Amino acid sequence: MATLSINNVRKQYGSVEVLKGIDLSLNDGEFLVLLGPSGCGKSTLLNMIAGLETISAGEIRIDQRVINGVHPKDRDIAMVFQSYALYPNMTVARNIGFSLEMRGLSKAERDEAIGRVAKLLQIEHLLDRKPAQLSGGQRQRVAMGRALVRDPKIFLFDEPLSNLDAKLRVDMRTEIKKLHQRLGTTVVYVTHDQIEAMTLASRIAIMKEGVVQQFAPPQEVYERPANMYVASFIGSPTMNFIRGTLSAEGDRLGVSVTAKGPSESGPSRFLPLAEAPAEADRWLGEEVILGVRPEAITCYDPAIAAGNPALVRVSCRVSVLEPTGADTITYIQLGGQEVVARIKPSDRPVEGEPADFMIDMSRANLFDPRTEQRI
Amino acid sequence: MTLQNPPFQPAEEKARPAPAGSGFRASAQRHLSKLVVAPSFAAILVFVYGFILWTLYVSFTNSRMLPVYDLVGADAYVRLWKLERWYVAIENLLIFGGLFIGISLAIGIVLAVLLDQRIRGEGALRTIYLYPMALSFIVTGTAWKWILNPSIGVQEFVRGLGFETFTFDWIVQQDTAVYTLVIAAVWQSSGFVMALFLAALRGVDQEIIKAAYLDGASLPRIYWGIVLPSIRPVFMSAFVILAHLAVKSYDLVVALTGGGPGYASDLPATFMYEMTFRRNQIAIGSASALMMLATVVAIIVPYLYSELKGGKRV
Amino acid sequence: MSSLTSSLPRADGAGARAARWGLYLILLLFAVWYLLPLVVMVSTSFKSLDEIRTGSLLSLPRDISTDAWSYAWTNACIGADCRGMAPYFLNSVIIVVPAVIISTLFGALNGYALTKWRFRGANLVFAMILFGSFLPSQVILLPMAQTLGFLGLAGTAGGLILVHVVYGLAFTTLFFRNYYVSIPDDLVKAATIDGAGFFQIFTKIMLPLSLPIMVVTIIWQFTQIWNDFLFGASFAAGGAQPVTVALNNLVNTTTGVKQYNVDMAAAMIAGLPTLVVYALAGKYFIRGLTAGSVKG
Ligand SMILES: Nc1ncnc2c1ncn2[C@@H]1O[C@H](COP(=O)(O)OP(=O)(O)OP(=O)(O)O)[C@@H](O)[C@H]1O
Numbered sequence A: 001m002a003t004l005s006i007n008n009v010r011k012q013y014g015s016v017e018v019l020k021g022i023d024l025s026l027n028d029g030e031f032l033v034l035l036g037p038s039g040c041g042k043s044t045l046l047n048m049i050a051g052l053e054t055i056s057a058g059e060i061r062i063d064q065r066v067i068n069g070v071h072p073k074d075r076d077i078a079m080v081f082q083s084y085a086l087y088p089n090m091t092v093a094r095n096i097g098f099s100l101e102m103r104g105l106s107k108a109e110r111d112e113a114i115g116r117v118a119k120l121l122q123i124e125h126l127l128d129r130k131p132a133q134l135s136g137g138q139r140q141r142v143a144m145g146r147a148l149v150r151d152p153k154i155f156l157f158d159e160p161l162s163n164l165d166a167k168l169r170v171d172m173r174t175e176i177k178k179l180h181q182r183l184g185t186t187v188v189y190v191t192h193d194q195i196e197a198m199t200l201a202s203r204i205a206i207m208k209e210g211v212v213q214q215f216a217p218p219q220e221v222y223e224r225p226a227n228m229y230v231a232s233f234i235g236s237p238t239m240n241f242i243r244g245t246l247s248a249e250g251d252r253l254g255v256s257v258t259a260k261g262p263s264e265s266g267p268s269r270f271l272p273l274a275e276a277p278a279e280a281d282r283w284l285g286e287e288v289i290l291g292v293r294p295e296a297i298t299c300y301d302p303a304i305a306a307g308n309p310a311l312v313r314v315s316c317r318v319s320v321l322e323p324t325g326a327d328t329i330t331y332i333q334l335g336g337q338e339v340v341a342r343i344k345p346s347d348r349p350v351e352g353e354p355a356d357f358m359i360d361m362s363r364a365n366l367f368d369p370r371t372e373q374r375i
Numbered sequence B: 001m002t003l004q005n006p007p008f009q010p011a012e013e014k015a016r017p018a019p020a021g022s023g024f025r026a027s028a029q030r031h032l033s034k035l036v037v038a039p040s041f042a043a044i045l046v047f048v049y050g051f052i053l054w055t056l057y058v059s060f061t062n063s064r065m066l067p068v069y070d071l072v073g074a075d076a077y078v079r080l081w082k083l084e085r086w087y088v089a090i091e092n093l094l095i096f097g098g099l100f101i102g103i104s105l106a107i108g109i110v111l112a113v114l115l116d117q118r119i120r121g122e123g124a125l126r127t128i129y130l131y132p133m134a135l136s137f138i139v140t141g142t143a144w145k146w147i148l149n150p151s152i153g154v155q156e157f158v159r160g161l162g163f164e165t166f167t168f169d170w171i172v173q174q175d176t177a178v179y180t181l182v183i184a185a186v187w188q189s190s191g192f193v194m195a196l197f198l199a200a201l202r203g204v205d206q207e208i209i210k211a212a213y214l215d216g217a218s219l220p221r222i223y224w225g226i227v228l229p230s231i232r233p234v235f236m237s238a239f240v241i242l243a244h245l246a247v248k249s250y251d252l253v254v255a256l257t258g259g260g261p262g263y264a265s266d267l268p269a270t271f272m273y274e275m276t277f278r279r280n281q282i283a284i285g286s287a288s289a290l291m292m293l294a295t296v297v298a299i300i301v302p303y304l305y306s307e308l309k310g311g312k313r314v
Numbered sequence C: 001m002s003s004l005t006s007s008l009p010r011a012d013g014a015g016a017r018a019a020r021w022g023l024y025l026i027l028l029l030f031a032v033w034y035l036l037p038l039v040v041m042v043s044t045s046f047k048s049l050d051e052i053r054t055g056s057l058l059s060l061p062r063d064i065s066t067d068a069w070s071y072a073w074t075n076a077c078i079g080a081d082c083r084g085m086a087p088y089f090l091n092s093v094i095i096v097v098p099a100v101i102i103s104t105l106f107g108a109l110n111g112y113a114l115t116k117w118r119f120r121g122a123n124l125v126f127a128m129i130l131f132g133s134f135l136p137s138q139v140i141l142l143p144m145a146q147t148l149g150f151l152g153l154a155g156t157a158g159g160l161i162l163v164h165v166v167y168g169l170a171f172t173t174l175f176f177r178n179y180y181v182s183i184p185d186d187l188v189k190a191a192t193i194d195g196a197g198f199f200q201i202f203t204k205i206m207l208p209l210s211l212p213i214m215v216v217t218i219i220w221q222f223t224q225i226w227n228d229f230l231f232g233a234s235f236a237a238g239g240a241q242p243v244t245v246a247l248n249n250l251v252n253t254t255t256g257v258k259q260y261n262v263d264m265a266a267a268m269i270a271g272l273p274t275l276v277v278y279a280l281a282g283k284y285f286i287r288g289l290t291a292g293s294v295k296g
C-alpha cells in the first residue's frame, strides 16, 4: 500500500514528446485508471512508473520516495501485462514464484506463497502446467498471481483484460474489483475500455496525446467532463453537442438553438439553463455548445415534468429509432441538428412524426466552441 | 526481415544515476548490453572491416611475395586489367554465374511447383533434392570429377553401351571446362532454391487460389499469373544468394577442374588465390579480391537496404 | 505446411491421370539426377580396383569390399603422410567442436542483446555484423594469414577455430536475432520487474526458449565449418589440416596408381558427418538455409 505522485513527468523519444507534463497523485489504496485512445501514452506512463522506461523530466514518487533512478525490482511494484508475459518455459508455479526465486527466498517460503496466491485465485489445479496448456482466462489468472505473490506496494495493469472474450472480461473485471477491495493495494490500471474505467476506478485520468485531460472520480468525469474531448470519449451513445447562443429570456439564462437551413424556419428554440454558468455575463450573446447526454432527453411526461423545473419540453421530429432492448436510441431533429435521445422502449414514438421530448437541463454542460473547454 | 522492433528501452539508459548504494554495479548493468556485443563487434570491425581496409591498402602497393607498405598508386589495378588470365576469370564468372543462376532458378521453381501438387512421398523427394547442400564441394567435386572424366565416367559408360563415338569430354576441353562447373554447381544448389520457393508457395494465401479457381483460371494460369508474382520477393532473395555464391565459388573449381585445363576454368576466386599465394603477386591478388568485394557489395547492399528499410513488400 | 493447391478439387479423367504420371516421372528423374553422384561414390568405394577397371560407372559392386574404406581411413597417402584420413578427420573434429560452441554462444548473446536490450546504434551494429555473412573470404585471406602469424597461431587448429568463430558470428547472430525478435519484449519486462538481471533473464528465460534455433544454428555452423575448404587450405599447415583439405590432397596426388575406390571412400568419409546430420535433422538444416538467406 502506498501513495503515488507523478510530478510534471515528461517523455521524449528523440524529438517527439509523447508525454507532455503529467501530474497525478494517488492516495493510499486508490484505483487509478488511465484511459485514452491508442497511442496517447498510457503504456509509456505505466512503464515509467514500473521503471521500464526512463523518465525524461519530472519525478515519480512512491510513498514520498523519488524512484526515478531506482531499478524496477527495488520499486516494490508488480505489473500485469496485456500479453500476460508468462514465461513459456516454466510451470505455472514457477512463473508465480519467479520473483521470489530472484529475491533468494527458500523453496519452502516460495511454495507457501505460491499456494496462498493459487488458493486466492483458484488456480491450484493448474500449478504444474505450462502456460501453453492454459486457456486465456487461466493465463490471465496466473499473470495476476504472479503480481499478487509479492504483495507489492502498487499494482500496475496494462490492459490486462483486452485479450479475453467479452463474457470473461466482465467476470474478471468484477474479480479484479473484489481483489482490490479485499487487498486495498494502490492500483494503476491502463485501459481504453470506458466501461472498465467507470466500473473499476476510484479516479480516472483521461489522456489525449500525452496530456491528462481530466483527473477525477468516474461519476464526475461522466457528469461534468472538463472538455468536449472527455465528454465524447465517455458514454455511449456519445454526448450530444448542440450549437447555440447563450441568451437571456426574462430573468432566465438559456441557450437558443437557431434553426438552420431553409426547411426548418420558425422561431429559435430557447432551452433555459438550470443554473447559470460562471462568467455568464461574458458569454451572453456568444456562441456556445450545449452538451446533453442522450439519457437526459426522454419522452415528455407531464406528471414528471410538472415537479421539476429543470425539465424543458421540446417538440421534435423523430428521424430514426434504434431499439437496443433495454432502451431505444432515438434520433431527433432539434433546431436542424441531429440529436440522440435514449428513451424507454414503452415510449416508442413514430418515425418521421414529431413528438414531445423533455431535456433535463440540470444535467447539461456548456462548452466553449473555440477552446472546447467546459464553461 | 524486420529491424523495427517493438520499442523497449529498459532501465539501462537511466536519465539519472541510481541513488546511493549503486556505484559500479549499476553502471555496469546499464551498459551490459553493449559490453556483451562489444567483443563480437570489435572482432567484426577488425577482422572484416579492418581487413578490407588492409587489403585495399595493399592493393595500392607493389607487394609481391610479402606485403610491403609503400603506396604506389593504382598500379596493381592497371596490371590486373592487363592480364589475359583475369579476363578469362571474369568471362568465366559471367558465363558460370549467368548459367548457374538461371538454371538453378528454373529447376528450383519447377521442382517447387511440381512438388506442391500433393505429391506422395514429397518429404523423401525433398530430402533427396536438398542433400547436396549439406556436402562440401570438395566431396561432391570428387564424385563429379570422376563422372565427368572421359576415360572412366559418363563418356566411357555410354560408349560401353555401344555408342562408340559418343563424346562427353567437356572437363578436359579449354572452352567447355567452365560448363562442367555449371553442372556441378546447379546440382548442388538447385535443391536449395526449390526449398526457398516451396516455403514461399506454402505461405501464399489459399483464399486467393480458391478465388482464382472459382473464376475459372486453369492451374498453370493460377501459378503463372497469381502465385509466382505474389512471391516475387523470393526471386530477389534467391537471386542474391545465388549471385553471391557464384562470385565466391572456389572449392568447386579446385575440386573439379583445378582451374584447368591451363587456366581455362579460372574464376576470380581461384585467380586471387593463385596470384596471392602461388605467384607472389600480392598486390594484384589484393586488387582482384577487392574487385570481388565490389561485385558482392553491388549485389548485396541494395538488396539488404531494401529488406531492412521494410521495403520487402513489393 | 499444406500444399498450395490442397484446397482445390482433384481433377479426374484420363488426361489428368496421364498428367500425374508425367509429374511423378519428372520428379523421379530429378531424384535420380540428384542421387547419381552419391550412388556412384558409394558403389565405387565398395568396389575393388579390378572391378572398377572392368565394370561400368553405374554397375553396383559385385562383391562388397571395405578395403578401400579401411585403406582410406588408415593408410592412404596425403602428400607424403601415409596415415590415412583418420588424423585429419580428428583435426576437423578438434576444430569444429569448439568453433561451433563458441560462435553459437556469442550469436545467442548478441541476438539477445541486440533485440531485448537495444542501445542506440543497435541496428547499425547488427547491419555491420550481418554484412560479414556476404563477405568474399578472398578479401581477408592475406591479412588473416598475417594476423595469425603475428598471433603465433599460423598453421594451428587454434588459428582455424578463431577464424571460424569470427566469420561464423554473422550467421549465428542473424539466426538468434531473428528468433529473439519474435519473443515478446514483455517477457523481459516482466522478468525485470520480477528482479532478474541481464544474465539471469538470458539463462533462465531466453536460453530455455531457444532450443529450436540453437539446433538450427549448431547444425548450420557444424556443416559450414566441417565443409570449409578455403580457410583450411589457407591457414592450416601439414598435420593440422582439416579433412576437406586432406581429401583434396589425396584426390590430387599424382604419384602411383590412381585408386578411385580409395578416393571415393575418402570422399565419403569426409562427407559422412554432415550427411548423417542432414539425415537426422534435415528439417533444422533447411530452416537454417532459409534463415541464412536473410529472409527473416
Ligand atoms: N521507443 C519509442 N520510440 C518512439 N516512439 C515511441 C516509442 N515507444 C512509444 N512511442 C510512441 O509513444 C506514443 C505512446 O505510446 P504508448 O505505447 O504509451 O501508447 P498507449 O497509449 O499505450 O497505446 P495503446 O492503447 O495502443 O497501447 C505512441 O505514439 C508511440 O508511437
Ligand SMILES: [Mg+2]
Pocket: A042, A043, A044, A158
Ligand atoms: Mg499500451
